[in-house]
Amino acid sequence: DGGITQSPKYLFRKEGQNVTLSCEQNLNHDAMYWYRQDPGQGLRLIYYSQIVNDFQKGDIAEGYSVSREKKESFPLTVTSAQKNPTAFYLCASERGQEAFFGQGTRLTVV
Amino acid sequence: AQSVTQPDIHITVSEGASLELRCNYSYGATPYLFWYVQSPGQGLQLLLKYFSGDTLVQGIKGFEAEFKRSQSSFNLRKPSVHWSDAAEYFCAVAPWNNNDMRFGAGTRLTVKP
Numbered sequence: 001d002g003g004i005t006q007s008p009k010y011l012f013r014k015e016g017q018n019v020t021l022s023c024e025q026n027l028n029h030d031a032m033y034w035y036r037q038d039p040g041q042g043l044r045l046i047y048y049s050q051i052v053n054d055f056q057k058g059d060i061a062e063g064y065s066v067s068r069e070k071k072e073s074f075p076l077t078v079t080s081a082q083k084n085p086t087a088f089y090l091c092a093s094e095r096g097q098e099a100f101f102g103q104g105t106r107l108t109v110v
Numbered sequence: 111a112q113s114v115t116q117p118d119i120h121i122t123v124s125e126g127a128s129l130e131l132r133c134n135y136s137y138g139a140t141p142y143l144f145w146y147v148q149s150p151g152q153g154l155q156l157l158l159k160y161f162s163g164d165t166l167v168q169g170i171k172g173f174e175a176e177f178k179r180s181q182s183s184f185n186l187r188k189p190s191v192h193w194s195d196a197a198e199y200f201c202a203v204a205p206w207n208n209n210d211m212r213f214g215a216g217t218r219l220t221v222k223p
Binding site for chain 1: 114116119142144146151152153154155156159161200202204210211212213214215216
């Protein structure tokens with residue numbers, strides 16, 4: 001089945017540690033996105049990539065980094081510089097203005 | 111800058127009653143418009159989309175939405191709500207010439223038996 005796979009579903013991190021969230025797609029889409037979701041705030045764009053080896057900052061990129069070495073993969077690293085990383089993270093790919101979402105990763109800082 | 115407003119944070123309706131969720135957008139031109147639904151702890155699923163043409167759009171699960179250019183609105187409707195419709199609903203806009211999709215804050219729907 002084609003789709004977006006995010007892993008892990010739940011992730012715990014100690015303060016001061018970097019952590020990487022995985023996002024893989026087999027839809028052959030060029031564009032991929034990372035969103036952060038907090039209660040009552042909807043989805044906020046962290047980074048997006050429209051093509052391999054290229055990506056742009058979204059509205060809340062500080063404290064995050066990404067890479068796009070392969071079309072299928074768009075991992076997100078939450079660095080220790082992100083002051084409030086506990087949130088639900090959603091990855092999406094896009095084609096023809098329609099977004100397809102993964103099931104999300106819930107990150108909790110302990 | 112484009113923005114999306116969903117004025118209702120939380121709506122409660124009785125099962126079998128009709129539903130309307132509001133969405134207003136601010137944008138220089140008519141963008142592409144979307145409604146997504148999210149069950150707890152899950153990703154988002156597309157309900158319907160409007161690109162052009164007929165302003166009344168039919169989607170999955172019996173939902174429809176009407177685009178009103180004069181009001182900059184794209185409200186979601188369902189004639190008879192089912193208990194399984196309880197979820198969070200997001201309106202989204204995307205300009206026609208790039209991929210910068212923006213989401214509203216969401217409306218949480220509770221369905222009473």
